[in-house]
Amino acid sequence: MFDKVIETVAFKLIKLAVTELPRDVERALQQAYKEEESETGRTQLKAILENVELAKKYKIPMCQDTGIIIFYIKAGSKFKDLHKIEEALRDATIKATKEIPLRPNAVNPFTRKNTGNNTGRYIPFLNWEIVQGNGLELTVMPKGGGSENVSVLGMINPSQGIEGLKKFVIDSVIAAGAKPCPPIILGVAVGGGADIAIKLAKAALLKPLDQLNTDPKLAKLEKEIFNLVNSTGIGPMGLGGKTTALAVKLEFAHRHPASYPVAVVFQCWAARRASAHISANGEVEYLSHRVI
Amino acid sequence: MAVYRLKTPISEEEIRKLTVNDIIYINGALVTARDAAHKRALEFHRKGKKLPLNLEGLAIFHCGPIVKKIRDEWILVAAGPTTSARMDLYEADFIKNFKARVIVGKGGMGGKTTEGMKKTGAVYGAFTGGAAVLAARAVKKVKKVYWLDLGMPEALWILEVENFGPVIVAIDSYGKNLFEDNQKKVMKNLKTL
């Protein structure tokens, strides 16, 4: 009985995500517009804000690249229809592709064939977490290609430590330049292993921009990297200015003594995400967006 | 940082007035063209074949639009700029042969295109990456489409636009390249970080 609710909520989340920025991201863009000193940079931030406004008003995707659909699922261990979630999310993706519409972005890497409906092998991708309780929290992140293409993993020398980490992030940002449509949000993760670091860095992009890291040391390092990135002068769309990043989000896992994996996942200004919580009684609460 | 409203066909004289950081708004005909269309157009030229339309003085948009056919009419759904660097291979010859005067895209173009623009009298303009709704709102009508056999994103879509912009002049006809200059500044800043 829950599969219909899940499908309906997931469809709505995809639609919310692609047409309306989360409030924290919009606020960060407005703040950047206020503070940007480069005239050319300001024109870009203004165009983005206008574009965001229009997308919200007319309920159409804010960017033509509606991305690859990724879900993050926090399922209560006592949630009833666990085995039905995957199918419901695929169905929601197919429906969203047709009705919103989304750009069909799921292509077979070998045959180049586009499935036409944004589903395919492992796509939409599902990240699972089992938590206590009987509810379900769903988050969707439609991830665009331009920013994904410059995301990188580095295995730096552990003896370089935090200095090496900072250098790696800045070098990646400079190499990316205008490509990820700055202003960007950076998800940075250290430790674990190659796959773990990349996964954590991407999940770090889900954190609200205005929320400080709970670890004061990490909050300080985030701020430091943020300032470094914004002193590069890349600016909005690479045209110059002090707004290169809207935020830097750090995450970590413990590491092997011999490895120091650093992952940098880029998110463009079109930072699309939306979350909702479904209670055991079928009640739905939208978490990232105000839904009337 | 002056603001210009240009109407196609745009003359070389109008182009020579523009310098980097100027803002332009385009009125008239904007033609989408990506890699495949650039390549085919140059092949046509080599073989002495005529293009399906005269591009002189028009604006070219690096864009693979989403277009829907409703009854007999094409409706533009989304039209954000695509990465221009991919067209670097063709652009200098393209503007030399067809005299398109404004090239719009995102992310900037390289030295060969900059040199070509200086010689022929053309500019490259940056349209805000991802701002597909803003772009689509300026399109009043899809006038025609050619080369649809290349696929929807690669075809030549002739769009009638009104105040299409803001487009930032990022390469002018005097060899100034805003993206490259900024990149140099960034490298300089890097040393002090």
Ligand code: SF4
């Ligand atoms: S990088 Fe982001 S804003 Fe730019 S085109 Fe891709 S999805 Fe759109």
